[in-house]
Amino acid sequence: MINMDKSPHILNTSSNLLGICFLLLTSLKVLGKSQQTVIDDITFVAIILFMLSCLLSFLSMRKPTKQSKNLEKIADYIFLTGLSVLFITAILFSFNIIR
Numbered sequence: 001m002i003n004m005d006k007s008p009h010i011l012n013t014s015s016n017l018l019g020i021c022f023l024l025l026t027s028l029k030v031l032g033k034s035q036q037t038v039i040d041d042i043t044f045v046a047i048i049l050f051m052l053s054c055l056l057s058f059l060s061m062r063k064p065t066k067q068s069k070n071l072e073k074i075a076d077y078i079f080l081t082g083l084s085v086l087f088i089t090a091i092l093f094s095f096n097i098i099r
Contacts, residue, residue, distance in 0.1 A: 005072070006057075007061045007068070007072050010057040010076060010079050011061075013079070014053040014075075017082065017083070021047045024039075025044065028040045039089060043089070046082050049078055049081055049085060050079070052075075056071050056075035056078065057075040
C-alpha cells in the first residue's frame with residue numbers, strides 16, 4: 001500500500017488561503033466596509049477553519065502513524081469546510097445577496 005500523506009498539501013494550501021482571508025479582512029477594514037457587510041464575519045469563520053486545518057495538519061506530520069492519520073483526516077474535513085465557506089461567500093457576493 002502506498003502511503004499518500006496529504007498533510008503537507010493541506011498545510012500548504014490552508015496557509016495560502018489563510019493569507020488570502022487575512023488580506024480580504026484587512027482590505028475591508030481599511031476601506032471602511034466592514035460595518036456595512038457580513039463578509040468580514042464570514043471571512044473570520046474561514047480564518048478560524050483554515051488556522052485549525054494548518055495546526056492539525058502540522059501536528060499530524062509530527063505524531064506517530066495512527067494519530068497522524070486521525071489528525072490528517074480531521075484537518076482534511078476542516079479544510080473542506082473552510083473552502084466551502086469561502087465558496088458560498090463568493091456565490092452570495094456574486095449574486096448581490098451579501099452587500
